[in-house]
């Protein structure tokens with residue numbers, strides 16, 4: 001399982017109690033899952049994703065942690081391989097977020113299992129976050 005805690009340029013973590021921050025985390029979970037699957041040459045449904053509130057020792061707020069995990073029982077070791085691909089993953093993620101649609105579409109975020117978290121997705125906010 002991979003857990004990511006991302007920060008804004010002002011050094012603050014994504015806040016799980018802030019609606020926009022939570023949307024950024026969910027949207028990045030979707031595209032980073034896709035990016036990791038591409039890096040590993042596997043189907044993206046081999047990996048699951050979610051966002052959960054967590055606390056960190058150096059931080060008072062509820063941090064929105066991005067979680068990517070192996071779907072198959074026992075784990076395929078896919079999510080643990082992520083750190084070797086971080087640079088590539090974030091570059092690909094930015095590519096997926098760059099779309100001409102106004103919300104979400106099948107060319108960017110809409111997929112079989114992402115339609116269950118559509119209300120959490122905000123492509124523009126996530127793209128701005130990565131650019132910052």
Ligand SMILES: [Zn+2]
Nearest residue numbers: 099101105108
């Ligand atoms: Zn789109």
